[in-house]
Amino acid sequence: xxxxxxxxxxxxxxxxxxxxxxxxxxxxxxxxxxxxxxxxxxxxxxxxxxxxxxxxxxxxxxxxxxxxxxxxxxxxxxxxxxxxxxxxxxxxxxxxxxxxxxxxxxxxxxxxxxx
Amino acid sequence: xxxxxxxxxxxxxxxxxxxxxxxxxxxxxxxxxxxxxxxxxxxxxxxxxxxxxxxxxxxxxxxxxxxxxxxxxxxxxxxxxxxxxxxxxxxxxxxxxxxxxxxxxxxxxxx
Numbered sequence: 001x002x003x004x005x006x007x008x009x010x011x012x013x014x015x016x017x018x019x020x021x022x023x024x025x026x027x028x029x030x031x032x033x034x035x036x037x038x039x040x041x042x043x044x045x046x047x048x049x050x051x052x053x054x055x056x057x058x059x060x061x062x063x064x065x066x067x068x069x070x071x072x073x074x075x076x077x078x079x080x081x082x083x084x085x086x087x088x089x090x091x092x093x094x095x096x097x098x099x100x101x102x103x104x105x106x107x108x109x110x111x112x113x114x115x
Numbered sequence: 116x117x118x119x120x121x122x123x124x125x126x127x128x129x130x131x132x133x134x135x136x137x138x139x140x141x142x143x144x145x146x147x148x149x150x151x152x153x154x155x156x157x158x159x160x161x162x163x164x165x166x167x168x169x170x171x172x173x174x175x176x177x178x179x180x181x182x183x184x185x186x187x188x189x190x191x192x193x194x195x196x197x198x199x200x201x202x203x204x205x206x207x208x209x210x211x212x213x214x215x216x217x218x219x220x221x222x223x224x225x226x
Binding site: 004009032034036041042043044045046049090094102103105106107108 | 119121148150155156157158159160163173203205207214215216217218219220222
């Protein structure tokens with residue numbers, strides 16, 4: 001079955017430290033890959049996406065993600081975290097076969113930032 | 116500005132009641148989706164619609180119903196058959212070259 005795993009439920013980092021959020025997916029072919037961020041009580045905002053091409057993807061707010069086909073991973077990174085980055089982060093995949101019309105989410109990683 | 120409007124932001128339902136959540140978009144996107152979010156479970160797909168007058172069940176459709184009479188609108192009804200409706204509900208649209216855009220959500224609570 002198709003699935004998305006975010007191994008870390010909670011992560012705490014200090015402001016200015018680097019960040020890496022992990023995401024692994026289980027799917028027969030390379031799907032479309034997304035990272036979203038959600039502030040409390042709000043909708044989801046797209047940080048970045050991977051459809052094809054360069055496996056290092058740049059997004060908004062200084063985030064980037066690297067697609068590694070051999071590891072079925074799409075980890076999100078930021079070199080220096082700001083207090084405003086505290087939020088919940090979701091990795092999601094959209095299987096391509098059968099039409100690009102479903103988004104499957106991981107359970108999310110909640111990020112806390114210490115001053 | 117184009118976007119997705121979900122209303123109301125907060126909704127309270129009594130036991131046995133049906134309630135309808137509104138989702139309106141002016142992005143001119145064909146496909147629309149309803150997701151349910153529970154703590155620690157990510158988002159799960161309830162229903163989706165790729166064109167007007169057509170929709171498909173998602174992974175957790177039981178106890179919910181939808182309609183798609185207009186391209187701009189995709190209301191979700193939470194029926195009394197839904198035994199645990201308390202959750203955060205998110206509407207989304209899809210443009211295939213961009214991805215999914217989400218509304219700001221409706222929090223439904225059973226009282």
